[in-house]
Amino acid sequence: MGLFSRKPKDNQREDGLGISRKYNLLPGKCYIVEESPPDLSFDAFVNILSTQDEACAKVTGLAISRQHPDMIKQKYGLERTPLFWLATRAGQDVIAPTNLGILTHTIIKFIEENPCGVILLDGLEYLVSNNDFNKALRVVNQVNDHVAQGKCRMIVPVDPRAFDPKELALLERNAEKIFGAQARRA
């Protein structure tokens, strides 16, 4: 591909924590999690990265989020996982919300280099507000094809209040839905 992408650093695997796997997210699947804030999505992402996998000994992750990488590192203890900030600032680990080409290519490159990896794409509402829904949907669908082929897992938290029912249906068309009721917190 002739597109640019953001390059994650080497040695991206997190140390195991000795805790159990709590989320049975299947390889090759995209999961749309209806929730706000994206606590369940981050918990699942960190839990998968910190535990052994049946298919692959250790899983590598890629997170793209509206939250600043320093905040994610601090809260979730991620030391090696590449984290990209969806923002309009310039910087090495920043992806502009309007640059869907770089965003898509960064994720696809990660999938090609990390079979069985796990991707967290947080900030779909922000992508929609900076582009339009159909363009953002195309990114999800395009990446989803690579996720299926690369036996990766992708977690996409969405705030259901930000989408109309038709848009939610289109997002969930080729994905597994995790219901808001399951994301109820305590």
Added chain:
Amino acid sequence: MIELLVRVGFHDVAEAQDFDEGAAIFRKERPKISFVDMILPGKSGVELTTEMLKIDPKAIVIAMSSIVNKKMIRESLDSGAKDFLLKPTNEIALGAVLAMWSD
């Protein structure tokens, strides 16, 4: 947390605010499974875990915290906690822990 536990089918639940109350309730009630926040007023969750397991070595203790502090998680597992839950937790994570560790 209590509301979530009730929702996943656990109705006999007690709650404590700190180390002393936690240890006292644990001594009295002898719960099979306990969820211990690692950050408590006064003594830490690791100390409470150690105390609970001194009282009942067969008790199941699950550590909880609102941040993933790897050092703290390892300390809690070393002190005898069986697993870790990130706060705020949810039905899926809680259900998985309960399925794994409760009867």
